[in-house]
Amino acid sequence: MKIAHNFNAGPCVLPKPAMQAGIEALKDFAGTGMGVIEVSHRSKEWQNIMDETVALWKELYNIPEGYHVLFLGGGASTQFLYVPFNLLNKKAAYLETGGWASKAAKEAKYFGEVEIVASSKETTYNYIPKGWKVPTDADYFHITTNNTLYGTEIKEDMDCPITLVADMSSDFMSRPVDVSKYGLIYGGAQKNVGPAGVTVVIVREDILGKVERPLPTMVDYRTHIKDGSMFNTPPVFPIFIMHETLKWIKSVGGLKVIEKMNIEKSDMLYNEIDSNPMFKGTIIDKADRSRMNVCFVMEDKYKDKEADFLEFAKAAGMVGIKGHRSTGGFRASIYNACPKESVQALINCMQEYAKKNA
Numbered sequence: 001m002k003i004a005h006n007f008n009a010g011p012c013v014l015p016k017p018a019m020q021a022g023i024e025a026l027k028d029f030a031g032t033g034m035g036v037i038e039v040s041h042r043s044k045e046w047q048n049i050m051d052e053t054v055a056l057w058k059e060l061y062n063i064p065e066g067y068h069v070l071f072l073g074g075g076a077s078t079q080f081l082y083v084p085f086n087l088l089n090k091k092a093a094y095l096e097t098g099g100w101a102s103k104a105a106k107e108a109k110y111f112g113e114v115e116i117v118a119s120s121k122e123t124t125y126n127y128i129p130k131g132w133k134v135p136t137d138a139d140y141f142h143i144t145t146n147n148t149l150y151g152t153e154i155k156e157d158m159d160c161p162i163t164l165v166a167d168m169s170s171d172f173m174s175r176p177v178d179v180s181k182y183g184l185i186y187g188g189a190q191k192n193v194g195p196a197g198v199t200v201v202i203v204r205e206d207i208l209g210k211v212e213r214p215l216p217t218m219v220d221y222r223t224h225i226k227d228g229s230m231f232n233t234p235p236v237f238p239i240f241i242m243h244e245t246l247k248w249i250k251s252v253g254g255l256k257v258i259e260k261m262n263i264e265k266s267d268m269l270y271n272e273i274d275s276n277p278m279f280k281g282t283i284i285d286k287a288d289r290s291r292m293n294v295c296f297v298m299e300d301k302y303k304d305k306e307a308d309f310l311e312f313a314k315a316a317g318m319v320g321i322k323g324h325r326s327t328g329g330f331r332a333s334i335y336n337a338c339p340k341e342s343v344q345a346l347i348n349c350m351q352e353y354a355k356k357n358a
């Protein structure tokens with residue numbers, strides 16, 4: 001089989017054991033003689049997977065009492081509207097650190113006043129704004145912990161005087177998180193915790209039921225809490241693969257170990273970017289650099305070589321390193337399941353290219 005070093009931004013590389021378990025479960029799920037996508041979602045075999053997956057989230061993220069873990073459809077983008085629908089009475093505050101953060105704020109405007117506390121938009125989101133203040137009269141403060149498109153990341157859980165809401169789509173389960181600092185955390189599974197098709201919401205029960213507007217059944221988080229994420233038929237296969245992905249995270253030692261691996265992999269790649277004469281990073285303040293999406297470009301005098309390097313890298317098995325269409329250059333997404341060997345292969349590729357062309 002062809003070997004691919006997969007740096008896709010999402011969907012992306014998944015742990016091999018999770019992929020293998022998925023293949024087996026399509027043939028025969030839990031000894032039922034049926035595939036996992038053929039059994040009833042009301043069966044005890046499936047209920048076990050739901051219960052275990054919730055339990056794995058609670059264990060790995062050390063989720064305190066009072067929180068619910070939900071598995072919904074619609075992707076993280078649908079949460080951009082669920083959040084204000086359920087939480088915004090008059091005003092919400094947003095930190096604009098990237099394209100996804102901006103899209104989240106746009107949806108909130110349908111429900112009330114939105115204050116952008118700070119934005120790095122003018123410099124294509126190449127830093128995390130500092131020194132802003134959260135307005136205490138807002139209903140919640142929304143952050144996007146990892147800026148998938150441009151490669152910045154908020155790596156610490158901040159103190160917030162009002163309900164803190166976070167889109168963690170692209171750095172979910174990449175480090176231990178102090179969940180108690182958040183009222184609500186959400187994310188699409190397809191970057192670190194599974195395939196596309198399931199969206200995870202972690203919500204503290206006491207923040208719900210406070211808006212004045214009537215809530216349609218399907219967008220009311222309380223519906224999904226009450227029905228154990230089975231108000232409608234859940235996306236069974238994505239949840240199954242997520243279950244296996246979390247088992248893999250646990251088997252390697254949990255989130256402290258995963259975080260160490262992510263620091264090691266991203267340091268390796270940033271070190272190469274900083275020392276290689278042909279490349280440079282786009283996020284100058286090292287503290288802001290994402291461990292998940294490593295963005296870089298060619299040094300100015302080699303600008304015309306970008307397409308050539310992409311071809312060179314492709315021939316060596318690199319997949320998905322072309323930068324986002326709005327920035328050009330390169331982006332290597334090195335999520336949890338991206339092996340260190342793939343990062344090393346990319347580094348080798350950059351070194352070889354520089355030897356020939358610098």
Ligand SMILES: *Cc1c(COP(=O)(O)O)cnc(C)c1O
Pocket residue numbers: 010074075076077078100144146147148167168169170187188189191
């Ligand atoms: C990918 C991504 C999204 C969009 O997720 P969908 O599930 O495709 O809607 C939202 N926010 C962030 C930070 C992302 O990386």
